[in-house]
Amino acid sequence: MAAGRVDVPRRSDVGKLNRVYGHVHAIPDKNGYDNPSNGRNLVAWHKNGFNLAPRRWGLEDVVRVKNDVTRILDDGAQQPPQKKRKFSPIVWDLEEKEVRISSRNRVVSAATTLSSHPSPCKLSNIVSNQAVKKQPVNGNLIEEVEHLPPKSPLADFGCVLYPSQPCQQFQDNEQGQDLMGKENCQAPNIFTSRWASDSDDEDGSQSEEKIRSSSLESGEFERDEFEGDRVLSNQRSCSVLSACQDEDMECKLDSNGVMDIDDMRDEDAVMEQSDLDVEEPAGRSVNMLLGCRSVFEYERLNKISEGTYGIVYRAKDKMGEIVALKKVKILDRRDLEEYGFPLTSLREINILASFHHPSIVKVKEVVVDDHDNVYMVMEYMEHDFKGLMDSMKRPFSTSDVKCLMQQLLEGVKYLHDNWVLHRDLKTSNLLLNNQGELKICDFGMARQYGSPLKPYTTKVVTQWYRAPELLLGAKKYSTAVDMWSVGCIMAELLAKEPLFKGTSEIDQLRKIFDTLGNPSEKIWAGFSELPGAKANYSKQPYNLLRRKFPAASFIGSPVLSDTGFDLLNRLLTYDPEKRITADDALNHDWFRELPLPKSKEFLPTFPPKM
Numbered sequence: 001m002a003a004g005r006v007d008v009p010r011r012s013d014v015g016k017l018n019r020v021y022g023h024v025h026a027i028p029d030k031n032g033y034d035n036p037s038n039g040r041n042l043v044a045w046h047k048n049g050f051n052l053a054p055r056r057w058g059l060e061d062v063v064r065v066k067n068d069v070t071r072i073l074d075d076g077a078q079q080p081p082q083k084k085r086k087f088s089p090i091v092w093d094l095e096e097k098e099v100r101i102s103s104r105n106r107v108v109s110a111a112t113t114l115s116s117h118p119s120p121c122k123l124s125n126i127v128s129n130q131a132v133k134k135q136p137v138n139g140n141l142i143e144e145v146e147h148l149p150p151k152s153p154l155a156d157f158g159c160v161l162y163p164s165q166p167c168q169q170f171q172d173n174e175q176g177q178d179l180m181g182k183e184n185c186q187a188p189n190i191f192t193s194r195w196a197s198d199s200d201d202e203d204g205s206q207s208e209e210k211i212r213s214s215s216l217e218s219g220e221f222e223r224d225e226f227e228g229d230r231v232l233s234n235q236r237s238c239s240v241l242s243a244c245q246d247e248d249m250e251c252k253l254d255s256n257g258v259m260d261i262d263d264m265r266d267e268d269a270v271m272e273q274s275d276l277d278v279e280e281p282a283g284r285s286v287n288m289l290l291g292c293r294s295v296f297e298y299e300r301l302n303k304i305s306e307g308t309y310g311i312v313y314r315a316k317d318k319m320g321e322i323v324a325l326k327k328v329k330i331l332d333r334r335d336l337e338e339y340g341f342p343l344t345s346l347r348e349i350n351i352l353a354s355f356h357h358p359s360i361v362k363v364k365e366v367v368v369d370d371h372d373n374v375y376m377v378m379e380y381m382e383h384d385f386k387g388l389m390d391s392m393k394r395p396f397s398t399s400d401v402k403c404l405m406q407q408l409l410e411g412v413k414y415l416h417d418n419w420v421l422h423r424d425l426k427t428s429n430l431l432l433n434n435q436g437e438l439k440i441c442d443f444g445m446a447r448q449y450g451s452p453l454k455p456y457t458t459k460v461v462t463q464w465y466r467a468p469e470l471l472l473g474a475k476k477y478s479t480a481v482d483m484w485s486v487g488c489i490m491a492e493l494l495a496k497e498p499l500f501k502g503t504s505e506i507d508q509l510r511k512i513f514d515t516l517g518n519p520s521e522k523i524w525a526g527f528s529e530l531p532g533a534k535a536n537y538s539k540q541p542y543n544l545l546r547r548k549f550p551a552a553s554f555i556g557s558p559v560l561s562d563t564g565f566d567l568l569n570r571l572l573t574y575d576p577e578k579r580i581t582a583d584d585a586l587n588h589d590w591f592r593e594l595p596l597p598k599s600k601e602f603l604p605t606f607p608p609k610m
């Protein structure tokens, strides 16, 4: 800190930090702004700006932010951090929104954001929700302000539960809670009974339901329990250590007994922080958290599907519009206790609410029920490609596939252009409506990536669609993982059959190698250094993919022109560096060669799946 400088942060300092980090809130206490003499308090504010999972902040973040804070305050000038950061323009500012949640027992009311309109009542409530905790950091004690456990899943992503009384009435948390219990009750409307119960049988449509279990596609990834969420919790060091042993992570306790984890999950965790940073808003920003309506606004019609992370229902709003409602599953109660909300769903809501593209499914709003279950209301799509191809008699024609591939590639290009990896592209995550529009859904595994690349978890992408670099244990990966999945999808659309149906990771690799030939250092620089490369695979030196997709066939094999085969080969290229990008794929000659891509309106329509 510059000598003689009065270390009281000015709003402009906070503004600078906000520009750098997106979410540094100066929370005034009753004496005005706190004194961030060495940046510690700003760090604390910043950390707690991330209501979602404050514990995901690692020590290196604290140190880095502290340094940046100090530099900014010292220089008195806007100075970007040294580290190169590239982020998507996703609006990751959910924690800035404070929302009164509507459910049967609560009244909807939007609140203004803390940063833009500080309000004494909200501040008092926030302050009363905080506890002070000491944590050793590099030998010093840093005072951290930590939020008490959230009262609702939504509280953890910015929805703060407020009773409907005027905010001035809240002096402390207890009182707030008390009032919460006595607050106004809305009379249940005609839909209440359908949503009030968790029972999915009550609508009597069980026989019509198509319940898809996650085991349908063999080798669906198991949710990485940590995903960077929990590794930074000092209290959970035992479980982390055992996880480290399981996952070959390097874990050490420093002299203060603080966990220092050096692994890809830690890196993933660091990047989680960037997930929440803001650069610029995307073209559309659904400000859904300004007021979560009640699920009782919708009439539940039937269950469409049950996946790993959610149950999807078909429902109708009061205007008669059909929508899809995805009820967020809390798989692990610890998620709720510790983080207030499943991270996968948080990512999904965040991304879908911020992105607007014809090939990305639209989220209209987020609603809650009277048990604080959270539902994403999405535009309704009549089909998913997995279900469709299971029931289709004949595969799609070449011009159909071209039309679908174009839409898929446009969606993937949009994601990649916006620094997002989907990481779970597969036919069941591609939806089709009766207007011939293909849309990508299920962003539970999606994440931002940056340059330079960081190591992330490899337990992503459903096994059949998983790129060889992931199967071989590469921790640094990028957009090419999605492009491999796109290649598998292209083959599946043409053949009406998944391309590589491995029964385990090793079998998946075997199936890939049997078809494409064994990779080598010659065609894939760096292959031999991958953790899985040393395993003993049977040797198959040739690329036999053409046998599966010949130029002509008398036995009903899916046919593919040389140009089409070239595109498929480029998508299924071993070396991720050489694998074709979405942009280049869209410009591939196959889309200009006859038969031309069919226009959406002329795609075949299919009977409804209800």
Ligand SMILES: Nc1ncnc2c1ncn2[C@@H]1O[C@H](COP(=O)(O)OP(=O)(O)OP(=O)(O)O)[C@@H](O)[C@H]1O
Residues within 6 Å of the ligand: 214, 304, 305, 306, 307, 308, 309, 310, 311, 312, 324, 326, 361, 378, 379, 380, 381, 382, 383, 384, 387, 428, 429, 431, 441, 442, 443, 444
């Ligand atoms: N907007 C929608 N309209 C119609 N059906 C949908 C919609 N979104 C999802 N579905 C259906 O629900 C299924 C599961 O959705 P989704 O993949 O989002 O859930 P999930 O729990 O994340 O599933 P998974 O186990 O594949 O990860 C889809 O395959 C599709 O059949």
